[in-house]
Amino acid sequence: MSLRKTLYPFFESTSLLRNISVEDRELLIEKCELVNVDQGETVIEQGNDYSSLKILFHGELEVISKDPATGHQFVVSTLEPGMQFGEKGFLGNGEATASVRAKSNSSILQLSRDNAHSLGVYQTLIENIAGTQAERLQKSNLKQIEALQKTIDQQKEQNSFGRFYIATIVLFAISSVIPDYADESPYFQLAMRWLFLLLILVPAIYAVKQQTAPLSVFGVTLNGWRIAVKEGLLIAIALLPFIILFKIFSADADEPLFTWSTINNYSQTQLLFYLITYIPHAAIQEFIARGVGQGSLQRFMPESHYMHPILIASALFAILHLHLSIHAALMTLVISILFGYVYYRHRTLIGVITLHVILGISATALGII
Secondary structure, eight states: OOHHHHHHHHHHTSSTTTTOOHHHHHHHHHHOEEEEEOTTOEEEOTTOOOOEEEEEEESOEEEEEEOTTTOOEEEEEEEOTTOEEOHHHHTTOOSOSSEEEESSSEEEEEEEHHHHHHHTOHHHHHHHHHHHHHHHHHHHHHHHHHHHHHHHHHHHHHHHHHHHHHHHHHHHHHHHHOOOOTTSOHHHHHHHHHHHHHHHHHHHHHHHHHHTOOGGGGTOOOTTHHHHHHHHHHHHHHHHHHHHHHHHHHSOTTSOSOOOGGGTTOOHHHHHHHHHTHHHHHHHHHIIIIIIIIHHHHHHOTTSOTHHHHHHHHHHHHHTTTTTOHHHHHHHHHHHHHHHHHHHHHOOHHHHHHHHHHHHHHHHHTTOO
């Protein structure tokens, strides 16, 4: 098969020969020279003069610009089959402003300026080149806009992480000044329990607002709530026998199973208040630990293993319980990892709140916490 028959369908797929008659197209294609280049070979050297228009027929080329001041070279773009280059030299406008190097073994078509003039199609080619350049510039501008938007989004994420970090520091600062109130009166315990929670809720809400993300990102959503609740119930039912066995083997022989030891000095009214408010108290805890803590870390660590945000958030939440006891903090860490995994599976707080309420009240009744 002749070169003309091979190249004619190729040129038909480009805009270079637009508005050129069939006869002139055939003549022009006959004037094209096919040049093969090896990978790594330089096709155009920045600063040199060239007079031929070049079209990549096969392979892949990369456009490389060199900084005159530093000599540093960087890839500007990649050329694929059908893309033209060397327009500046073809138009007679001086030295090449960038180098072109073969990224792979390639074939290039060359059309000299003299041959284009001799066929009387030079002016039409210039117009077609101008149109192609305008399209390429538009695509380049869109890419630059996308790159700029990506940079802006990254900067916003960095700012959000900084504010999240500040909120975390405030959480620990609040935790460090909370006194041990285990021996205080029931009213004081109930008041401090809620005061501490509401105090750490403030920086958590601040962190959410600074991230400008929908609340669903932080687990405040009904999507998938049914299956999340069902799974929370099943896990709670599966764990309760182990919790009971732990109490049996760790307690004294004459100690009853259910002691409510940590709140056994509460009156019926105080106990009722404790139980009624346990659900909203657990919901706020899960919003802070799982929704804000783990949810934010999942946003800031998208390429990390899914367990990393769970472990970090669980460790932070456990540290917030050190004012109770080391034992309480360690138990919180283990349970928090489980809760974090449940939350990760469904991305709604409802399931993990269900699990928290059942296990929390059960452990309190058994006198474990």
